[in-house]
Amino acid sequence: MTGITGKTKIIGVWGHPVGHSRSPAMHNAALRELGLDWVYVAFDVAPDQVPQAMAGIRALGIVGVNVTVPLKELVAPYTILSAAALQTGSVNTLHNQEGRLHGDSTDGRGFLRSLEDAGQSGAGRSVLILGAGGSARAVAFALAALGSHCRVANRTRARAEELVSDINRVYPGQAETSGWGERTYAVDLLVNTTSVGMYPHIDEMPALPPDIFAARPFVYDLIYAPSRTKLLRLAEQAGCEVSNGITMLVHQGALSLALWTGLPVKEIPVKVMEEAARASLRE
Numbered sequence: 001m002t003g004i005t006g007k008t009k010i011i012g013v014w015g016h017p018v019g020h021s022r023s024p025a026m027h028n029a030a031l032r033e034l035g036l037d038w039v040y041v042a043f044d045v046a047p048d049q050v051p052q053a054m055a056g057i058r059a060l061g062i063v064g065v066n067v068t069v070p071l072k073e074l075v076a077p078y079t080i081l082s083a084a085a086l087q088t089g090s091v092n093t094l095h096n097q098e099g100r101l102h103g104d105s106t107d108g109r110g111f112l113r114s115l116e117d118a119g120q121s122g123a124g125r126s127v128l129i130l131g132a133g134g135s136a137r138a139v140a141f142a143l144a145a146l147g148s149h150c151r152v153a154n155r156t157r158a159r160a161e162e163l164v165s166d167i168n169r170v171y172p173g174q175a176e177t178s179g180w181g182e183r184t185y186a187v188d189l190l191v192n193t194t195s196v197g198m199y200p201h202i203d204e205m206p207a208l209p210p211d212i213f214a215a216r217p218f219v220y221d222l223i224y225a226p227s228r229t230k231l232l233r234l235a236e237q238a239g240c241e242v243s244n245g246i247t248m249l250v251h252q253g254a255l256s257l258a259l260w261t262g263l264p265v266k267e268i269p270v271k272v273m274e275e276a277a278r279a280s281l282r283e
């Protein structure tokens with residue numbers, strides 16, 4: 001994109017607050033690389049303004065938007081849901097197709113691609129997932145779909161039980177609840193989906209089962225600011241391989257961009273997006 005023209009197409013992100021979002025930097029870098037006359041902007045949408053924003057996306061001919069905290073569940077009832085969005089009950093990508101609003105979730109697929117980047121498979125793993133919110137749902141369903149077994153531990157146990165029963169309804173026997181901070185079976189993949197340890201609370205970490213690192217699980221933290229949470233630092237000290245969530249951010253965004261542009265995912269410049277996301281984190 002060399003400048004805004006009369007034909008510039010608009011995509012963006014809705015959140016509340018949204019000013020900290022890395023997505024504009026990441027997507028605009030991709031749009032420039034692709035040579036598209038498109039622009040990606042951030043919209044601060046308060047939860048009580050979702051119906052008006054839904055009308056706005058149609059009225060203004062906005063091609064699509066990413067949806068982030070706290071709106072992912074709120075927008076779902078207004079859209080035609082994809083299978084992934086239906087399973088997780090949350091939408092991170094809205095696509096306006098001639099006034100018909102499609103709601104998709106690219107978080108789970110983005111997570112799996114990010115695992116692959118780290119040389120890890122999402123298939124046939126024994127996993128402990130910390131958290132039971134929207135991100136945990138996306139991660140758990142994506143892993144269960146590949147035959148992995150998911151234990152879910154959450155501060156609020158009832159929420160973990162609800163997620164586990166939703167997974168078992170679709171993938172029988174592949175999920176069970178685990179106590180928050182309580183001993184569990186050895187796992188080969190540990191995923192933190194909670195916000196515990198996120199900047200500025202960098203000295204906090206989620207409650208862990210004792211001896212969780214003994215079997216050297218791969219440890220994945222969805223948090224990317226700081227780039228090494230306390231959880232990841234401890235895991236590394238214990239000899240585990242680790243990854244933060246920056247590449248998940250990149251891949252979920254790349255999958256959204258593929259939906260809006262109609263381009264095959266392999267043509268989306270993920271390396272350019274990753275570099276832009278990393279640069280925006282250094283600012």
Ligand code: ATR
Nearest residue numbers: 131132133134135136154155156159193194195196
């Ligand atoms: P997201 O879409 O990022 O998953 P969410 O749906 O609000 O956001 O979920 C946040 C997750 O982080 C939940 O699992 C939440 O636990 P509760 O269900 O008990 O609220 C977890 N979480 C947030 N702050 C936490 C804290 N201080 N200690 C433990 N868990 C926390």
